[in-house]
Amino acid sequence: MHLFIQAIILGVLTGGLYALMTSGLTLTFGTMRIINMAQGVFVVCGAYIGFTLFNYLHIDPFLSILVSTPLLFAIGFTLQTFLLKPLRHDAHRLSLLMTWAMAIGLEGILSFIFGTDFRGILTTYQNSSWTIAGYEIPVVRALAFLLSVAILVGMYLLLTRTKFGRSVRAVSQRESAAKLLGVNTDRTAALAFGLGAATAGAAGAMFGLVSSFDPASHYDLIGRLLAICVIGGLGSNAGAIAGAVILALSESLVQAELSPAWSSVPFYVLLIIVLIARPQGLFGVRARGAI
Amino acid sequence: MSVDGPLLEIDALRKRFGGIVAVDGCSFSVERGSITGLIGPNGSGKTTVLNMLSGYLASDSGSIRFDGKRVARPDPTTMYRGGMSRTFQRARVLPEIDVLDNLLVAAPKRGLAVWGMSKANRATVDYAMTLLDEFKLTRLAEAKAGELSYGQQKLLEFATVLMGKPRLVLLDEPTAGVNHVMVDLMTERIREFHAKGLTFLIVEHNMEFVMSLCDPIVVLDHGKQLFAGAPDDVQQNQLVLDAYLGD
């Protein structure tokens, strides 16, 4: 029982981080109706930024978020402007392939700069943890969780309370109508893509703290993030959070109770069950393309 | 096969979208061999009714009887094969394939016939060419459907649904966005197929078109039947005027 609750604590803490990564995917899907296959590599970029700043300039990884977030925003904004915006013919599907090409290209660039060895950000507080009522709460994961939640709340406020947020929601509801209302849809799309990348940047610096990584890690990451989206319901924020927590919980439970090798199994089994029982995802709205 | 009674009967059909009741206990029937008009102000639930009839939308409650038999769970494929086909408000053709192929797709084929070596047999192609001829589309048979003008696409869509030799055709705003020549052509074809025994249910905003063609006319308002009768009665009915002019 103790082990069980401990696993739940770890799962929820990790889930927060995954939720942050997935929120960027949800945002780009909501505004542009594309799936950003490069979200995983953006996270890995964030991790390498944190790694570099920590190793060479001794900047704390949590502080490096202040660098990785704007940097990834700039990268995302630029990539969207030069590579995604020009796509006109069959844009939705081509965008998916294009972001995939970005992912592989960035993986190549990262491997070129950093090599293909596994890295980790090893801080002094790496292994320290608080003990509350007999349960261990790792400092790194707890801080990452809190920060992720804070950023998610910030994102929520940005999307609900600002003019930018209104444009994003207008575009996601109906692009043609948004254009009529004078929303600059191209700019909104670029900003949203940049913002999605920025969340990956923030999450990446923390991801580097809790997990070791190499340039190819993005492939494993994007697989998880996409599965989270499908389970939660593509485009649903609540679904993304629920999916992320389910993923992290199931992994940490299996890891604790059974074996690390099989940690991803229940999640994928759940993915299949959700697809059979509720193809639109837990929080998704059933889309009837018919009418 | 029952020969008596209406071809299509709908009873107490209901559909809500979230908090909005789009169709609220709608009942009416379409007599054999009639051209029934379905009119009503915007948002009165006409298209929703059509979507439920053709199996694109599941109703919350109510029943649909086609040719005397209750249709438990309407589905577009079975409805089409059962003899009821429809067009869409914004013409839906298969844009990247040939006009002729658009028709051949709609030829009823099932079972092993699907695995044949050719797209359709001679008789089917001949029938398709006849239809194209009647709709003045023969010379465009090899063009891609998406390249046709909007009016031609509407004609093509109408021709397409006739491939299944239906008994009832639901037309959703056949004249919307179409020039008067096309409207005339459309009217002619409707009359002609009507004379051959085909029954129509037509949703339309163009009153001139409806009044000249349809009898009886069913008026919907707020998702249920407000009035049904001959064109003259509809034009003189105070309820209908109120519904259109706003109360």
Added chain:
Amino acid sequence: MIAALALFPFSGAESWIVNIGIFTLMYAALGSAWNLIGGYTGYVSLGSVAFFGLGAYGLALTFQHIGIGNGFLPFALVPIIGIAVAIVSVPIGWIAFRTRGLPFIIVTISLVIILQYMALNLTDITGGAPGLQVPQAPFPPGAYEEYFYWAMLGVFAVTLLACAYVRRSRLGLMMFAVREDEDKARGLGVATSVPKYAAFAGCAAFSAMAGAVWAYYLSTVYPQFAFDGEFLAMGIILVAYLGGIGTLWGPFVGAAILTPAQQYFAYSLGGSQLYLIAYAAVFIVVMLFLPRGVVTTIADRALRRSRRRKQVVEELATAESEALRDAPAPAVAR
């Protein structure tokens, strides 16, 4: 064309050139198989790789459990593996087809990830990360490549035949209808699940056959390559897009351009990093400047020049105005 390809090894080509030929044909076969589902039916699937891997493992496992020798007999096994994997693909399709559009793509990616994961972890069956060994074929060193070249050509030819059949048959027409507007097709009495499953299973069968030949050729199977959701999956789609999706010869043309280039990059750039960058760059260039593919673009040009086509275009331009001119006095527009 196929005959010309079959004679190619006799041209006195060196074995490394024949080796490139084998890979080109493999990509051409995989791209054509993908075309069935992605190009004709419009369901973009990243799952080809999963079936490719299943075919490869299928052959390796048969070697492990049944002594079938290592001569020509394994080639006879290839179609059987294809059929077996096609059968396996049906329940997978049942799950995947509960979604469409972008979620379908995600589900097919997940399929590759799940299979790779299983191949890594079910060590008793799959040998885990190092994979399985397949006995090397006892062909003479000079002709070793050629036999595999012909085997891969056979897989490609069968795939191409299937595509050609689809393009002119009722089944293909149904696939196109699904791609154009699935819901409209349902309303025209098309039993849409027939073309969808046919395309999915066909893609699975031909991909698996290519995988089986590949496994025998390299005489090894391991998860990173067999279920390579990144590189191979992208390559397959790139080949199809470069050539022109939905066209008969597009994937072959794409493969003929891309695979030699890829081998050249691998040879001249060595390590994987620059290779990845170059690959991504090629992909991006194709997407930006040739999104409709080589074959489609050329075909469009040719069409525009042809007389018959001109007639159709003129017809389109005049049909409506003519109709208006012949019309009686205009009625009141709505």
